[in-house]
Amino acid sequence: MNYYDLTAHEIHDLLVGKEATSEEITKSVITRIDSVDDKVEAYLARTSEAAIEAAKRVDAKITRGERIGALEGVPMAFKDNLCTNGVKTTCSSRMLETFVPFYDAFVVKKVNEGGSPVLGKLNMDEFAMGSSTENSYFQKTRNPYDLQKVPGGSSGGSAAAVSAGSAVFTLGSDTGGSIRQPASFCGVVGMKPTYGLVSRFGCIAFASSLDQIGPLTKDVTDCANVLNTIVGHDPADSTSLNVSKVDYTKALVNDVKGLKIGVATDYLQDGVNDEVKAAVLAALDVFRSLGATVGEYTMKAAKYALPAYYIISGAEASSNLARFDGIRYGHRTESFDNLKELYENSRSEGFGDEVKRRIMVGTYALSSGYYDAYYKKAQKVRTVICNDFKEQFEKYDFIVTPTTMATAFTFGEKTGSPLEMYLNDLCTVSVNIAGLPGISIPCGFDGGGMPIGLQIIGRTLGEEMVLRAAYTFEQNTQFHKHRAIIGEKEGRSV
Amino acid sequence: MNYETVVGLEIHSELSTVTKMYCGCATSFGSEPNIHCCPVCLAMPGALPVLNKTAVEFAIKAGLAMNCAITRSGKQDRKNYFYPDLPKAYQISQLDTPLCVGGYIDITVGDEVKRIRINRIHIEEDAGKLLHEAGGGTLVDFNRGGTPLIEIVTEPDIRSSEEARLFLESVKAILEYIEVSDCKMEQGSLRCDVNVSVRPAGQTEFGTRTEMKNVNSFRSAVRAIDFESKRQIEELEYGGTIVQETRKWNDDKGESYPMRGKEEAQDYRYFPDPDLVQIVVDDEMLERIKSSLPELPDARKARYVGDYGLTRYDAEQITNSRCLADFFEKAVSGGVSPKAVGNWIIGDISKILNEKSMEAGDIPFLPEQLAKLVTLIEEGVISNTAGKKVLDELFENPRDPELIVKEKGLVQISDEGALKAVVVQIIDANPQSVADYKAGKEKAVTFLVGQTMRATKGQGNPQMLNKLIKEELDSR
Numbered sequence: 001m002n003y004y005d006l007t008a009h010e011i012h013d014l015l016v017g018k019e020a021t022s023e024e025i026t027k028s029v030i031t032r033i034d035s036v037d038d039k040v041e042a043y044l045a046r047t048s049e050a051a052i053e054a055a056k057r058v059d060a061k062i063t064r065g066e067r068i069g070a071l072e073g074v075p076m077a078f079k080d081n082l083c084t085n086g087v088k089t090t091c092s093s094r095m096l097e098t099f100v101p102f103y104d105a106f107v108v109k110k111v112n113e114g115g116s117p118v119l120g121k122l123n124m125d126e127f128a129m130g131s132s133t134e135n136s137y138f139q140k141t142r143n144p145y146d147l148q149k150v151p152g153g154s155s156g157g158s159a160a161a162v163s164a165g166s167a168v169f170t171l172g173s174d175t176g177g178s179i180r181q182p183a184s185f186c187g188v189v190g191m192k193p194t195y196g197l198v199s200r201f202g203c204i205a206f207a208s209s210l211d212q213i214g215p216l217t218k219d220v221t222d223c224a225n226v227l228n229t230i231v232g233h234d235p236a237d238s239t240s241l242n243v244s245k246v247d248y249t250k251a252l253v254n255d256v257k258g259l260k261i262g263v264a265t266d267y268l269q270d271g272v273n274d275e276v277k278a279a280v281l282a283a284l285d286v287f288r289s290l291g292a293t294v295g296e297y298t299m300k301a302a303k304y305a306l307p308a309y310y311i312i313s314g315a316e317a318s319s320n321l322a323r324f325d326g327i328r329y330g331h332r333t334e335s336f337d338n339l340k341e342l343y344e345n346s347r348s349e350g351f352g353d354e355v356k357r358r359i360m361v362g363t364y365a366l367s368s369g370y371y372d373a374y375y376k377k378a379q380k381v382r383t384v385i386c387n388d389f390k391e392q393f394e395k396y397d398f399i400v401t402p403t404t405m406a407t408a409f410t411f412g413e414k415t416g417s418p419l420e421m422y423l424n425d426l427c428t429v430s431v432n433i434a435g436l437p438g439i440s441i442p443c444g445f446d447g448g449g450m451p452i453g454l455q456i457i458g459r460t461l462g463e464e465m466v467l468r469a470a471y472t473f474e475q476n477t478q479f480h481k482h483r484a485i486i487g488e489k490e491g492r493s494v
Numbered sequence: 495m496n497y498e499t500v501v502g503l504e505i506h507s508e509l510s511t512v513t514k515m516y517c518g519c520a521t522s523f524g525s526e527p528n529i530h531c532c533p534v535c536l537a538m539p540g541a542l543p544v545l546n547k548t549a550v551e552f553a554i555k556a557g558l559a560m561n562c563a564i565t566r567s568g569k570q571d572r573k574n575y576f577y578p579d580l581p582k583a584y585q586i587s588q589l590d591t592p593l594c595v596g597g598y599i600d601i602t603v604g605d606e607v608k609r610i611r612i613n614r615i616h617i618e619e620d621a622g623k624l625l626h627e628a629g630g631g632t633l634v635d636f637n638r639g640g641t642p643l644i645e646i647v648t649e650p651d652i653r654s655s656e657e658a659r660l661f662l663e664s665v666k667a668i669l670e671y672i673e674v675s676d677c678k679m680e681q682g683s684l685r686c687d688v689n690v691s692v693r694p695a696g697q698t699e700f701g702t703r704t705e706m707k708n709v710n711s712f713r714s715a716v717r718a719i720d721f722e723s724k725r726q727i728e729e730l731e732y733g734g735t736i737v738q739e740t741r742k743w744n745d746d747k748g749e750s751y752p753m754r755g756k757e758e759a760q761d762y763r764y765f766p767d768p769d770l771v772q773i774v775v776d777d778e779m780l781e782r783i784k785s786s787l788p789e790l791p792d793a794r795k796a797r798y799v800g801d802y803g804l805t806r807y808d809a810e811q812i813t814n815s816r817c818l819a820d821f822f823e824k825a826v827s828g829g830v831s832p833k834a835v836g837n838w839i840i841g842d843i844s845k846i847l848n849e850k851s852m853e854a855g856d857i858p859f860l861p862e863q864l865a866k867l868v869t870l871i872e873e874g875v876i877s878n879t880a881g882k883k884v885l886d887e888l889f890e891n892p893r894d895p896e897l898i899v900k901e902k903g904l905v906q907i908s909d910e911g912a913l914k915a916v917v918v919q920i921i922d923a924n925p926q927s928v929a930d931y932k933a934g935k936e937k938a939v940t941f942l943v944g945q946t947m948r949a950t951k952g953q954g955n956p957q958m959l960n961k962l963i964k965e966e967l968d969s970r
Contacts, residue, residue, distance in 0.1 A: 083540045096539065103533050105540060202540040209768035237542050238770050316768055319572050322583030323537040327634070343576055366574070366763035375765060 003028035004165035005483055008074045008222040011168060015062060015073050022055035022062075022073030025168075026117045029075045033119065033166045036486045039147055041139045042161040043120045044080050045088050051075055051117035058115050070225040070249075072115030077167040079158045080121040081128055082213070083202040084108050091204050092136035093126045095324050095331045095350030105202020106237065107171055107213050107230045114229040119167055122157030126352045127321065128178055128206040130154050131424035134415055135354045143186060144484035145450055149408040152182030152424075158216045159186040163484050169217045169226055173203055175210045176309050177403075177428025180440035183216055184403035184453020187442045187482060189223050189470070190216045194461050195435030196241035199234030205320040207313035208239075210432040219480045220441065220471040224248035227463065243461065251464035254475040257291030261469075262396030266302040267427045273406040279444030279452040280402045286476055287400075287469075295396065299430065300388040301381055308381035309429040310358075310422060311365045311374050317355075318362030324350060357418060386434045393459040398469050401427045403440040403453030427455060437463045441470045442479035451482075495731070496695040499723040501652035501688065502703070503715075505665055506643050507675045508620060508683035509552045514640035515619040516543030516586065521642075523683075527625075527635035535640035537581035542769050545570070549642035550593065550773060552674035553617045554783050556644055557594025559668045559790055560612050564780060565593050568773040570617075573762045578634050579622040587645075589764045592616035593773070599668070600792060601660040602810055610661050611649040618643050644674075650689065650700060655719035662686070662712050667791045667814045685710050688743075690722040692730065701726070702736040706743045706750050718743045722750060794819055802832035811840045817854035818844075824861035830868045838864060842885055850889075859892035866895045877956060880904040908955040910962070913946075916954070917962045920945045921970075931967045939963055 003011070003025045014020040030048050037043050058073035078084060081091045083101035085108075090096045104112070111118070125135035133141045133156025141156045143149040144164040151160040155172025159182030162170055172179040174192035183190025191214045198213045205211060215226035227248045234240040263284065268277055284294050299305075326332035326346025333345035351359070365374035392399060405426060414421045431438040436457055443454035454473070458466035474480050514521055517534035533541035554564055568591040572584040594615035600607050622639035626632050646665060652658050666684060669675040677684045691703035706722060709715050726736050741750040789797075791813045798809035813819045822839055826832045843864075847854065867888070871881045876899055887898045899905055907913060920942060921928060930938040939960065946959045 081540075089539070091539070099539065101533075101538065101540070103538070103541075200540075201542050204539040205769075207768075236544060238544050239768075315765060319574050319584055319763070319765070322574060322576065323539070323581060325576060325578075325583055327578050328536060328581060329538070339578070363763065366765055368761045368763070371763075371765070 002032070002165070004032040004168075006168070007218045008071055008168050008225060011074050012068075012070055012072075015058070015068060018062065022058040022117065023052060025073065026051050026055040026075045026119075029119065029165070029167065032164070036144075036164050037166060039142060039486055040144055040160050040164045040166065041141050042122050042151075042157040042164065042166055043077070044090060044092065044123050044138055044157070046120035047087060047118055048120075051119050054115070054117035058117075069114050069229075071111070071169075071229055073117065074168050075117040075119050076111065076169045076171070077119045077122050077158070077161055078108060078111075078170065079124050079155050079172045081124060081173055081204040081206075082108055082171060083204065084118075084121065087121065089121065089204070090138070091127050092124045092138055093350065093352070093355070094137045097137070097331065099329055101202070103202065106199035106234045108202060110230050110232065111171070122155075122161055122170060124157055125154035125178075125354070127204070127317070127355050128154040128173055128175055128211075129317070129354050129358050131177070131181055131421050132409070132414065133157060133182070134411065135352055137352055140411065143408050143450075144486050145187060146408065146448070147487070148410050149450065150185065150411060152185035152408060154178040154182075155190070155216065156182045159183050159188055159190065162186070162188045162216050162218060164486055165483065169215060169222055171213055171226075171230070172216050173206075173211055173213050174428075174432065175206050175212075175313060176425040176432050179214045179216060180403050180428050180438060180453065180455060181424055183440040184451065184455075185408040187451030187479075187484065188216055188218060189220055189439065189441050189480065190214065191223050191227070191439040191466070192431065192437065193227065193231065193463060194241070194437045195432075196239050197243075197437075197461070197463070198230050199232070199237040199240045201234055201236045205316075207316040208320060209316060210309075210313055212432070220439075220467060220474050221249070221252055223439070223470075224252055224467050241461075246464065248463060248467055251467040252471045253468050254472050255290075256287055256469055256472045259292045259397040259469070260395065261287055261292050261294045262392050262399040263294055263296045264299050264302075264399060264401050265296045266299050267401045267405065271405050271426075272402060273446070275444075275446040276402050276404070276406060276452050280400070280454060283443045283454045283473065284400060286473060290472060290476060297392060299385075301384045302430075304381045305385060305430045305433060306422060306426055308378040308385075309425065309433055310361065311378035312382065312433070314358045314362030315365045315375050316362065318359045318366065321351075321355065321359055326350070354418070382433050385430055389430075389434045389436060389459070393462075398462070398465050399457040401455045401457070403427060403455040407446045407448070407450035407452055431455075431457055436460060437466050439466050439470050441473060442482065443473070443477070444479060445482075451479075497692045497723070497727045497730075498695050498697075499654055499719065500650050500691045500693065500700055500703075501654075501658050501719055502650040503646075503648045503652065503658065503661065503689070504687040505646040505662070506685045507646070507665075507669055507677065509549050509642040509644060509674050510676050511546055511548045511552065511642055513546060515546050515549055515617070515642040516640055519640065522637055525637055527633070527637060530637045531639075535581070536636055537583075543586065543767075545770060545773070546642060549617060550775075551779075551783055552642070553593045553615060553644045554775065554780070555672045555674055555787065556646070556669060557597060557615050558784060558787060559672050560594070560597040560599055560615070560646070562594035562597030562612060562615060564775055565591055565595065566775050567591075568593055568775075570767045570770045570773070571764045572767045573764055575760055575762060577621070578632065579624050579639065581622070581636065581639060585619060585621065586767055586770070587618035588616035593775075599661060599664050601657065601664055602806060603657055603660060608657065610651045610657070613647045613649050615644050615646050618645060650691070650703075655716040658688070658719055659712055659716050662715060663814050664791065667816065670816045671788055671790055673788075686715060688715055688718050688722070690719055690726065691736070692723050692726045702738050704736065704738065705740045707740060707753070708743045708745075710745065714743060714745050717745075717748055718750060721748065725750075798832075802826065802836070804832065804836050808836050808840055811844075812836060815854045817857075821854065821857060821861050821864075825864045825868075828862065828865050830865045831872065834868045834872065835864060838868065838885070842882060846885070846889055859888040863888055863892065863895055870895055870899060874908055874955060875899065875906060876904050877906050877952070879952060880906065903951075903953070905953060906955045907950055907953045908958060910958065913950075913954055913958055913962055916946050916949050917959065917966050920949060921963070921966055928967060928970060939967070
């Protein structure tokens with residue numbers, strides 16, 4: 001067993017038992033990155049020296065006989081839209097190619113305080129817009145299970161790094177599925193907490209009312225531990241919830257007896273891949289066999305969720321990304337004669353196609369004369385979806401869907417059609433629209449060996465129920481123990 | 495044809511909070527550029543706004559003082575446009591849930607009280623400042639960026655530039671009284687946009703209006719309204735029509751001109767700011783703010799008329815400045831004549847302040863010293879003329895007026911015997927004046943008073959001299 005294959009809680013046990021040092025573990029992961037990242041290309045920036053220094057500090061603490069936290073000494077990495085003081089934070093955009101923040105995101109501060117050595121920054125779709133990480137200005141990240149396939153997105157680097165053993169855990173952000181979808185594609189656990197549970201301060205905004213930061217881990221226990229570290233009220237984020245602190249590891253109970261599961265059948269009919277459907281149905285059988293009951297329902301406004309999501313997120317993005325104007329920081333064009341050209345050329349050169357597409361859609365949706373027909377109507381759909389979930393949670397303890405309708409696709413397969421790319425978010429967007437907690441856990445593999453993800457959705461602040469259900473499934477199956485063998489399927493160059 | 499001018503105002507006032515609207519940076523004026531800045535007010539990636547509660551309280555205070563209803567659950571909206579002084583490329587403002595709605599302010603026009611209705615007061619943030627360099631190029635100073643503002647929007651109830659000036663003075667007075675703004679126009683803490691239309695006298699529907707921006711003083715507002723109403727009337731008189739447009743006021747040239755189409759035709763794409771939460775004003779908060787309101791200018795004015803016997807006009811002159819009014823009240827608290835104190839304040843003191851470009855708050859001497867000055871005059875110790883000399887001295891080198899009188903030898907001579915001797919001497923020396931008087935020319939008395947005043951080096955009691963001269967002339 002290599003250290004880089006271990007979960008955070010396994011590493012913690014080794015550290016506490018003095019069977020390994022954080023330095024050894026951190027170096028093992030760094031070596032792993034050295035050997036596989038030229039294939040996976042998850043990392044945009046690496047901070048190996050600082051990570052080793054941090055590991056040594058933890059080891060010193062252990063030597064002094066001091067107690068360490070659950071993630072202390074466990075090496076990790078951040079999605080590159082999370083601001084790191086003194087370390088380039090690019091959002092995978094030419095616009096921020098040279099941007100170095102002078103402040104830490106709230107979650108970065110929390111992770112640093114938690115004592116995790118930080119290995120670097122991870123690739124993503126530019127400004128978190130995309131479902132394959134192909135929209136990165138810098139590089140294509142490959143799926144560790146098959147280097148010809150995408151890792152999903154937008155947190156593709158965060159999912160691929162965990163899957164490849166290039167980080168024990170990572171943080172990503174999820175606006176419409178950007179943690180859960182890549183987690184599903186890469187066979188890892190990815191969770192989007194309740195909106196407001198994790199501070200967004202320092203997360204470069206895509207869509208403020210939907211963005212939420214969350215963990216990508218090797219199992220549910222790690223997920224609970226990372227949540228414990230990053231959850232907390234932040235006065236610097238007005239939308240941060242001020243709720244009493246919960247120990248999420250207490251929710252790791254192997255028992256679903258008597259629990260009621262709702263299945264949104266909308267995602268198990270047309271368009272779902274047969275193997276995905278079979279895996280989800282099999283997962284439901286596992287729950288049934290453990291004493292849970294399963295009921296089916298159809299979502300109200302299911303077919304409007306995706307359009308509403310793209311209107312709301314586009315509208316917010318068009319305004320959030322307006323600050324990238326070439327005036328104070330970020331890319332500034334070299335060719336301009338007046339202010340208008342400075343704006344137009346800086347933004348034309350700095351942003352990629354997908355980002356421009358979303359800005360245009362959002363600008364249009366907010367324009368006078370179209371606001372009511374688009375933005376306002378989308379907000380109404382949002383209300384309908386929220387109320388529908390509320391109704392379902394009067395009947396069910398948690399809701400199950402596939403995370404995605406199909407497993408990871410090959411590079412270039414969907415880049416020609418933005419709409420087809422957007423369909424990747426079909427099962428996940430409603431959860432963001434309603435601000436609910438959702439997790440994706442591995443629940444099988446297709447015929448080609450690609451991972452399949454199961455999505456479990458909870459009510460507002462129902463993280464404990466979600467974790468309990470996910471943990472129970474995990475304890476009664478073996479999928480989470482699977483590790484990608486990189487190069488098993490040699491990718492053709494892409 | 496006779497025309498009526500119709501004016502509506504949009505007044506922007508910076509709030510005097512210690513920190514900015516959405517971050518902890520200090521609000522300041524005149525600091526070195528870009529000193530009071532942080533990731534939030536520079537709109538760095540990932541930074542988020544947190545609303546300054548004091549700014550909300552200040553806005554509510556202003557709303558209550560201007561008789562508005564308070565919105566109990568409001569939101570904040572983004573007004574999107576690109577400009578280098580606006581780092582987020584949107585201004586956080588309020589579109590359809592302003593904090594305060596439907597108030598009014600009463601102004602006194604001539605002898606009549608006129609009510610100017612207020613449509614709304616909302617909160618928003620100020621932009622930074624552009625500094626255009628002589629050799630080309632532009633620098634941005636973000637110190638002011640994010641300073642809290644309120645925008646006060648009136649109904650089109652104002653009918654002249656004079657009414658507009660009176661209204662603006664009232665607004666300034668109220669904001670000073672409730673201590674939410676320092677209202678320093680020269681520092682840009684009070685600015686306004688002016689909407690003007692004209693219509694034939696007697697017509698009920700409004701004419702087409704134009705909006706003038708960049709009006710940065712009360713005087714500019716008056717000039718801009720006069721210019722624009724004259725321009726519109728001339729346009730109509732020559733058979734033209736008024737185009738609804740935004741115009742820019744050029745204070746140096748004393749004229750306005752239409753802003754270019756692009757400057758004007760902006761689609762701000764307002765939408766609720768998803769980074770901020772509802773502003774909820776609960777009963778407890780509202781009551782607390784209500785009970786914190788001080789006595790307002792109107793109430794003081796009424797008290798000065800009722801208790802002190804001042805005219806409404808005089809009372810308004812004093813109460814328009816809280817500092818002046820406070821000064822007045824302290825001065826009269828010892829029991830001297832309010833009327834006399836009022837006259838000094840409205841007259842000579844205001845004149846000197848004006849000449850020296852000083853504010854009421856800059857008066858260097860104490861209210862008690864003014865009271866002493868008035869007492870010295872009332873008791874006949876010094877003359878009114880000497881009083882003015884004492885006042886000058888109080889501005890130059892403030893100290894006890896009695897001391898000034900002694901040092902400068904300003905004590906009035908009220909000794910009848912001494913004055914009588916001077917009178918006799920002067921009349922003896924001016925036989926022509928005696929003849930004039932006997933011929934019915936009363937002016938001769940004035941001349942002789944002047945001569946005796948000169949002889950007493952201005953220290954003779956003028957009333958007594960007047961009386962003694964007449965007696966002496968009549969006796970000859």
